Every structure is written in structure tokens, then in C-alpha cells.
Amino acid sequence: MNNCTNLIKPVLMPDATFPVSSQAQRDGDWSWVRNSDATDNIDPGNPANYYESTLAPWINFPSLQEEKECDLVVIGGGLLGASTALHLSESGIDTVLLEKNTIGAGASGRNGGQLTPGLARWEAESMLENLSFEEARRLWHFTSTEAMSLIDEIASRYGLAFDRQTGHITAAVHPGHMNALVQAADARRFLGEDHVTVLGAYQLQDHIHSEAYYGGVLDDLGGQVHSLALNRGLIYGFLLNGGSVYEHSEVIKIEEIGGVTRVYTAEGVIKAKRGVVIAVHDATHTLLDKNNATTIPFYTYVGVTSPVEGGSKTLLPTGKPVYDTQLQIDYYRPVRNERLLFGGQGTGMRWDNSKTVDYLTSRMRAVFPDRPELELDFAWSGTTDLTLNGATDCRRSGKNGRIYSVHGWSGHGIAQTVRIGKAIRDDIINANTDFAMLTAIKHTPLMIGRALAPVAIPLAKTLLGISAKLSPGKMISF
Numbered sequence: 001m002n003n004c005t006n007l008i009k010p011v012l013m014p015d016a017t018f019p020v021s022s023q024a025q026r027d028g029d030w031s032w033v034r035n036s037d038a039t040d041n042i043d044p045g046n047p048a049n050y051y052e053s054t055l056a057p058w059i060n061f062p063s064l065q066e067e068k069e070c071d072l073v074v075i076g077g078g079l080l081g082a083s084t085a086l087h088l089s090e091s092g093i094d095t096v097l098l099e100k101n102t103i104g105a106g107a108s109g110r111n112g113g114q115l116t117p118g119l120a121r122w123e124a125e126s127m128l129e130n131l132s133f134e135e136a137r138r139l140w141h142f143t144s145t146e147a148m149s150l151i152d153e154i155a156s157r158y159g160l161a162f163d164r165q166t167g168h169i170t171a172a173v174h175p176g177h178m179n180a181l182v183q184a185a186d187a188r189r190f191l192g193e194d195h196v197t198v199l200g201a202y203q204l205q206d207h208i209h210s211e212a213y214y215g216g217v218l219d220d221l222g223g224q225v226h227s228l229a230l231n232r233g234l235i236y237g238f239l240l241n242g243g244s245v246y247e248h249s250e251v252i253k254i255e256e257i258g259g260v261t262r263v264y265t266a267e268g269v270i271k272a273k274r275g276v277v278i279a280v281h282d283a284t285h286t287l288l289d290k291n292n293a294t295t296i297p298f299y300t301y302v303g304v305t306s307p308v309e310g311g312s313k314t315l316l317p318t319g320k321p322v323y324d325t326q327l328q329i330d331y332y333r334p335v336r337n338e339r340l341l342f343g344g345q346g347t348g349m350r351w352d353n354s355k356t357v358d359y360l361t362s363r364m365r366a367v368f369p370d371r372p373e374l375e376l377d378f379a380w381s382g383t384t385d386l387t388l389n390g391a392t393d394c395r396r397s398g399k400n401g402r403i404y405s406v407h408g409w410s411g412h413g414i415a416q417t418v419r420i421g422k423a424i425r426d427d428i429i430n431a432n433t434d435f436a437m438l439t440a441i442k443h444t445p446l447m448i449g450r451a452l453a454p455v456a457i458p459l460a461k462t463l464l465g466i467s468a469k470l471s472p473g474k475m476i477s478f
Contacts, residue, residue, distance in 0.1 A: 006059055007239050010232035012161055015337035016053035016304075016377070021046050022060070023105040024248075031380040032353035034306075049380040050304040051109055051228035054336055058232060061103075064246040064268035070094045072428070073263045073272040074279055075251050075287070077101075078108030079227070079414060080406055081279030082234035083421025086154070089241035091429055096270055097235075097243065098263070100250030104231035107281045110382035111414065112302055112331050112343040114168060114321045115151070115223045117144030117193075119438075120410040121390035124187035130441075133191075139437060140191045142423075147415035148221055150422060151230070158237045162229035163336070168222040168321040171204060171213040177325040181217045195221035207318045210367050224321045224333050227414055234418070254287060256399045275402030277424055281384055281409060294393045294443040295385035295408045299350040302343035303360040303379040304335060308371075311338045315368060330363050340364075340374070346411065350381055386410040387443055394420065394438035396427070404435070408443075 018033055031049040074085045077099030088095040099105070118124070119139065127136035155164060172178050178198075185196040197218045199207070204216050235245060246268075253264040254276060261272045278287050308315060312334035316322070321333035332342040342364050345351075351359070357379050364374045387393050387408035394406045404424050409417070420438065427435035 007236070008059065009158075009160065009236050010058055010162075010229050011056040012163065012226060012229055012336070013054050013056060016050060016339075018053055019048050019057075021048040021052055022057070023048075023052070023102045028350055029106075029110065029381050029383055030353060032357065032378065034357075034375070034377050049110060050302075050335070050339075050341070050378040051104075051113075051226060053378070054226070055229060055232070058103075061099075061245045061247040064098060064249040064265050064270070067269045067271070068096060068244075069271045069273070070096045070244075071272065071274040072096075072277065073098065073261070073270050073275075074277045075263065076106075076277075076279035077103040077231075077235065077245065077247070078106050078279060078281070079231050079234065079417040080108075080421050081277065082108075082231055082238065083418040084277050084279055084404075084424045085243055085421075086234045086238040086241070087422045087425035088428070089238050089243045091425060093274070093425075093428070095238070095243050096272075097238065097245045098249045098251055098265065098270070099245065099247045102247050103235050103245070104228045107382050107384050107409070108231045108414075108417070109228040110302070110380060111227050111300075111384075111411070112333075112341065113224050113227045113335075113414070114323070114331060114333060115148060115225060115415045116168065116323070116412055117147070117188075117219070117221055117415075118412065119143045119416060120387070120392045120408060120412050122392075123184060124191055124193075125184055126390065128187055128190070135437070137191045140188070140193065142419060142434060142437070143416045144188075144193055144221055147419035148223070150419050151225070151415055154234065154237065154418070158233065158240065160230075160233035160236070162233055163226040164223065165225075165319065165321075166223040167218060167220050167318075168224065168323065168333075169199075169204070169207055169216050169218055171208060171216040171322055171324045173213060173324050173326045175214040178215050181215075181325070185217055193221070195219055207316065207320050208322060209315055209317065212367050213324070218320070222321075225414065226335075230414070230418075251287065254403070256403075259400065261398070261400075261402065275400075275404065275428065276398075278403065278405040279421075281407055287405075293446050294387050296446060297383060297385045298346045298348060300343065300347075300382050300384060300411055301345050301351065301356045301360060301379065302341065302382065303357065303376040305340045305342065305364070306375050306377045307338045308340055309373055312340055315340060315371070330367060332364075332367070339377070342376075350383075353379055353381075356381065384409055384411050388446070389441075389443060391441050391443075392416070392420075392438070393443045394435065394441070396435070396439055406438075
């Protein structure tokens with residue numbers, strides 16, 4: 001039986017309500033609101049970000065304060081943990097999920113909400129360069145058509161609403177970048193997936209009212225979601241199938257004794273008979289072999305405007321999310337009540353709210369220079385991580401090979417995270433070899449690389465920036 005007596009679906013509000021966050025401040029991530037007087041309930045020190053502000057109050061789960069036994073323990077209540085737990089529960093596997101903060105408090109509830117195909121920064125061309133044709137085709141469809149379809153199937157199965165929209169645009173900031181976009185579309189067609197339409201500069205005006213671009217591509221496979229609503233929806237399905245969730249239950253040790261894996265929190269312990277899934281991002285390395293770390297942490301920033309004068313369609317007539325092709329990309333999309341979500345940057349050291357708001361505002365006005373009234377109501381930081389080769393690091397480890405982990409998302413992976421959760425379940429029940437396909441991708445340990453992130457990331461961006469200036473027609477993104 002699950003531990004939730006108040007089983008309710010996540011409910012989206014018509015607009016943000018500026019509440020105090022229900023999430024404890026974590027790992028330095030912060031949230032900011034422009035008008036702290038919007039409600040008497042606001043706490044300037046801990047406001048909710050936009051996603052939490054547009055959801056009705058939800059379930060508060062207890063912390064683990066006892067010893068329990070189950071089949072599987074999932075560590076982490078983000079999208080990967082929630083998806084894995086949901087799929088395990090659908091197979092009748094007794095599963096407990098532990099979250100050190102609250103559901104969706106990390107990257108899964110703080111990202112840009114845009115759905116793109118590929119495995120982190122591995123897109124179709126990367127797969128063809130690194131794998132055989134058959135392997136590349138299988139991996140591409142796993143991370144594209146299958147990943148997007150799975151989200152829609154889950155929404156239908158459990159009657160979930162999370163503002164799912166289809167389609168997104170990649171807009172070229174240099175005419176030379178169109179060659180790379182066409183080649184990427186060609187690689188996708190070669191792998192048997194044809195959802196991309198090339199747009200000239202004039203055609204792009206039908207989607208983006210900006211003079212900043214030289215054309216682009218429309219991808220009918222991608223799209224957008226309210227990521228925290230999706231995260232909570234997966235947990236709702238897990239609970240409906242009898243799963244148990246414990247919040248404020250940080251795992252401090254994993255111990256394998258005989259055929260049982262023991263997972264310890266400060267006040268409880270769980271004995272897992274069939275294994276453990278470590279479903280956290282930046283902090284994954286603390287529960288794995290520190291000498292085999294393959295990721296570097298970095299910090300990203302997102303903001304949401306006040307309602308756009310005249311409506312968001314005066315900026316984005318078709319409502320499609322946008323990425324651009326500059327080194328440090330801008331991405332933006334319409335959200336509820338005619339607001340615009342706008343994100344960008346990736347830094348080795350976390351910016352404060354003032355620097356973030358100034359940066360995002362300047363970028364909005366660079367894209368839409370005739371709209372100086374655009375102003376942020378929300379901004380927040382988030383923590384993610386990246387790998388050297390650009391692909392997500394998926395592992396199966398431990399004495400008995402029953403500890404699963406996934407990290408290195410590079411800020412790209414909402415749909416793929418959900419799909420990999422299903423692949424982990426499939427591996428546990430021996431349904432297919434999808435997860436083995438992911439673990440076959442080789443990664444280079446970084447040793448002390450994580451500690452060097454504040455230096456390594458600015459250095460890498462500087463070198464890439466020089467390369468971009470020397471060859472402005474070559475598309476390079478960080």
C-alpha cells in the first residue's frame with residue numbers, strides 16, 4: 001500500500017499566484033519574483049518559481065522514519081525517478097521512492113520545459129558518427145519518436161494535463177548556420193524520421209516576429225510541457241499503482257549485503273530485494289564511485305515575463321517554442337496568461353538574481369528590440385551537469401549489477417528522461433536490451449573535473465567563442 005491518503009492529480013492554475021515555495025532552498029538554487037508585494041503571503045527569501053506558482057497546492061509526503069522492505073528503491077523524485085517508479089509500479093513491482101527535498105525541486109521542476117529529440121547533446125549526426133547505422137537508428141528513435149510518444153501515452157492513460165504542445169523551432173543567427181540545420185535534418189531523414197521542415201527567413205516570420213534570424217527549421221516532433229506538472233503527474237500515476245513516496249529523506253549511504261541492498265537516510269533504512277535506481281542529476285556522483293565521475297556541474301537560468309502587451313502571439317504567432325543557434329543559446333516559448341518564458345546561459349559559477357535578470361532582459365530586448373516593455377516577473381537558477389562527449393551517462397553498477405544511475409543531461413532531456421525510466425524498468429524485468437544500448441556508450445572519467453567546473457566551463461566557452469568568431473558560419477553551441 002502507498003503512504004498517501006490524499007491522492008489528487010496536479011491541477012494547473014490559469015495564471016501564477018506568487019506563493020511562498022513549498023520547497024526548501026536547495027544546493028544554492030534560488031527563485032526570484034519582481035513584485036514581492038503581489039500577495040501578503042510572499043516570502044522574499046523563498047518565493048516559488050513560475051512552475052510551482054501555476055500549480056494548485058499538492059501533496060505533502062512524510063519523511064522516512066522507519067525500516068521498510070521492498071523490491072526496488074528509487075532515489076530522487078525528479079522526472080527520471082518518477083518515470084522509473086511509475087513504470088515499475090505498472091509491472092506490479094513493490095517500489096519506494098525517496099526524495100531529499102520535495103517532488104520536482106531539482107532540475108526536473110526548474111528547466112525550460114522544451115521537448116527536443118536526441119540524447120543530451122547527441123543528435124542524429126552524432127549518433128551516425130559514433131555508432132553503426134542500425135545502432136544509430138535504434139538510439140535515435142528511442143530518444144525521439146518513442147520518447148515523445150511515451151509522454152503522450154502516459155498523459156492519456158492517467159488523464160493528466162501539463163500544457164503539452166507539439167512542435168518547436170531552431171532559428172539561425174547566422175546565414176551559414178542554415179547549412180548545419182539542413183545537414184541535421186538530412187541525418188534524421190536518413191535514420192527514418194522525417195518531422196523537420198526547413199524555413200527561409202521570410203517563412204520564419206510566420207512563427208517569430210523578430211529580425212534576428214536568417215531562417216531555421218520547424219520540428220514537428222518536439223514541443224513543450226509544464227515540466228513540474230509532468231513530474232507530479234508521473235508521481236500521481238505511481239501512487240495510483242500502490243507506490244510509496246517519502247520526501248525530506250536524503251540518502252546518506254547505500255550498502256550491498258548479500259543479495260539485499262540497504263539504503264540509509266538519517267532516520268530510516270530500506271532493504272531493497274531487487275535493486276536501486278539513483279535518479280538524481282548533479283548530485284549523482286556523491287552516491288557513486290568518486291574516482292569514476294564523468295560529469296561537470298553547471299548552472300542555468302530561466303525567467304518568465306509579465307503578461308505580454310497585446311498577447312504572446314504578437315511575438316510568436318504560432319506559439320512554437322524557439323531555440324537559436326548562437327554559442328550561448330537563447331530559448332523561449334509562450335506560457336499561461338500570455339506570458340513569455342525566456343532562458344539561457346550556462347555558467348561554471350552560479351549567478352545571483354540581479355545579474356540573471358539583467359542578462360535575460362537584455363537578451364529578450366535583443367531578440368525583440370521593438371518591445372522594450374518586456375519585463376520579467378520571475379527568474380530562477382537551476383543546476384544540471386554535462387559529459388565530455390555530450391551523451392548522457394547511463395550505468396548499471398554495484399556488486400550484483402543492480403544499481404542503476406543516469407546523469408549528464410546537459411540541459412536537454414525531459415522526454416528522454418521519461419523514456420529512460422521505462423528502459424530501466426524493462427531491464428529489471430528482462431523485457432528488452434534498451435538500457436544496455438545506453439550503457440554501451442563510453443564515457444571518460446574526469447577525476448577532479450567537477451571541482452574545476454568554475455574554471456573549466458568559462459575556459460571552454462572562451463575557446464569556443466574564439467572559434468565562433470574565426471568561423472562565424474560554423475554552428476557551435478554550448
